[in-house]
Amino acid sequence: MDVLLRRLDVEGWRSHSGVGRLLGLLQGWQEKSWLGRWLPHFAALLVGLVLVMAPLMPSGMIGMLLAAGGGFWLLWTLAGEREGRWSGVHLLVLLYWGIALLATVLSPVPRAAMVGLSKLTLYLLFFALAERVMRNERWRSRLVTVYLLTALMVSVEGVRQWIFGAEPLATWTDPESALANVTRVYSFLGNPNLLAGYLLPSVPLSAAAIAVWRGWLPKLLAVVMLGMNTASLILTFSRGGWLGLVAATIAGMGLLGVWFWPRLPLQWRRWGVPTVGALAIALCIGAIVSVPPLRERAASIFVARGDSSNNFRINVWTAVQQMIWARPWLGIGPGNVAFNQIYPLYQVNVRFTALSAYSIFLEILVEVGVIGFSVFLWLLAVLGDRGWRCLQELRAMGDPQGFWLMGAVATMVGMLTHGLVDTIWFRPEVATLWWLMVAIVASFAPAVTWTEPATDTDSQG
Numbered sequence: 001m002d003v004l005l006r007r008l009d010v011e012g013w014r015s016h017s018g019v020g021r022l023l024g025l026l027q028g029w030q031e032k033s034w035l036g037r038w039l040p041h042f043a044a045l046l047v048g049l050v051l052v053m054a055p056l057m058p059s060g061m062i063g064m065l066l067a068a069g070g071g072f073w074l075l076w077t078l079a080g081e082r083e084g085r086w087s088g089v090h091l092l093v094l095l096y097w098g099i100a101l102l103a104t105v106l107s108p109v110p111r112a113a114m115v116g117l118s119k120l121t122l123y124l125l126f127f128a129l130a131e132r133v134m135r136n137e138r139w140r141s142r143l144v145t146v147y148l149l150t151a152l153m154v155s156v157e158g159v160r161q162w163i164f165g166a167e168p169l170a171t172w173t174d175p176e177s178a179l180a181n182v183t184r185v186y187s188f189l190g191n192p193n194l195l196a197g198y199l200l201p202s203v204p205l206s207a208a209a210i211a212v213w214r215g216w217l218p219k220l221l222a223v224v225m226l227g228m229n230t231a232s233l234i235l236t237f238s239r240g241g242w243l244g245l246v247a248a249t250i251a252g253m254g255l256l257g258v259w260f261w262p263r264l265p266l267q268w269r270r271w272g273v274p275t276v277g278a279l280a281i282a283l284c285i286g287a288i289v290s291v292p293p294l295r296e297r298a299a300s301i302f303v304a305r306g307d308s309s310n311n312f313r314i315n316v317w318t319a320v321q322q323m324i325w326a327r328p329w330l331g332i333g334p335g336n337v338a339f340n341q342i343y344p345l346y347q348v349n350v351r352f353t354a355l356s357a358y359s360i361f362l363e364i365l366v367e368v369g370v371i372g373f374s375v376f377l378w379l380l381a382v383l384g385d386r387g388w389r390c391l392q393e394l395r396a397m398g399d400p401q402g403f404w405l406m407g408a409v410a411t412m413v414g415m416l417t418h419g420l421v422d423t424i425w426f427r428p429e430v431a432t433l434w435w436l437m438v439a440i441v442a443s444f445a446p447a448v449t450w451t452e453p454a455t456d457t458d459s460q461g
Helices: 010-016 018-022 027-032 039-053 059-080 088-105 110-133 137-164 192-199 202-212 216-234 239-263 266-290 292-302 308-326 336-345 360-397 401-419 428-443
Strands: none
Touching: 039 059, 039 110, 039 137, 039 428, 059 110, 059 428, 088 110, 088 360, 088 428, 110 137, 110 336, 110 428, 137 192, 137 202, 137 216, 137 401, 137 428, 192 202, 192 216, 192 239, 192 401, 192 428, 202 216, 202 239, 202 401, 216 239, 239 266, 239 360, 239 401, 308 336, 308 360, 336 360, 360 401, 360 428, 401 428
């Protein structure tokens, strides 16, 4: 049984499915129309606009861009998808959406869940469009560059706030702690935890850019990006963001070890990677111990209910567990609107409500139940398998695109770690980046996956 969906009979499905026959329905129009020939460029422009505008514009504006991108993906699919490239990742994303739809229909608050379903649909359409565009390695590099340049702008504003001060827009730190007066930067995003989630992908990807970009000036720019993005993320004082950064760093170094393993001398294979990893961990611990604000903030992770933020989250997790037990199979329906209507029935502390479950894994369980959560884990397994096989092929060819793949996988590990204690994924600034990482991994096609050969059109993106 092919649990990891390495082989799909795409052609067989198309020949027997009415929906499958619609793919490529407008292929003749695309070949003859000026607009049809420029569809890939317009699609890439829309993806780039989302990446640029996400940290700067209100959520409603981002939703409009996502809707436009979804329309473009549908038009592009009808015009030129006969070449294949539908993978197990697409199948599981579609399955997850179907379960979310069923959870919405059976939700105790269906109207509220419909709002969440519409947002989820926009994010999944963004994934489909971005994946389609980034099958072309040039567009992949260009779109990653667009995000990195935007993240650099956001990071510069964050560092500026640290230097010159920034008034907090909310109570983000326990007022009784030693860090009550410490500046937590938030840049254009208005929330330090959200800023940390937004900048987290920029650290592995800017490190990857050092290897991918050619010329000493672009590489120097990548080094500057790496330093600025890391500094701004640390200055958010987001403990979840720090945990995500550490996890992404460990994952990235492990993947680099896999990449360079065949080229290393035998002695370096035994001691090189562990030594570098130990030095990196020692550097992180040394920085935390030597800088008092970092030391205080990191120590607050381990005081359980002794910190007001920890205590609030523990209360939320306790209530969310009761919500999951009440509707274990399909949950209450997707989205924070549905959550906000059901949570007050279970909340532990009536003085403080919650906007989400403060854990991405608990959030998925409460929204789409055990069934949806199982599909999500299945998707992660398929992505991990796909990324590993593609990395082996890219390493054998010496293709520098492998560094983008490693950056995306390391980012996903970091975002999942951050997601253990927060649910900022559901904000468009971060949700679009998560699905961008999924799209990057999915855009690489293992040679053994497809049941039909790729065409010239596919290689051109």
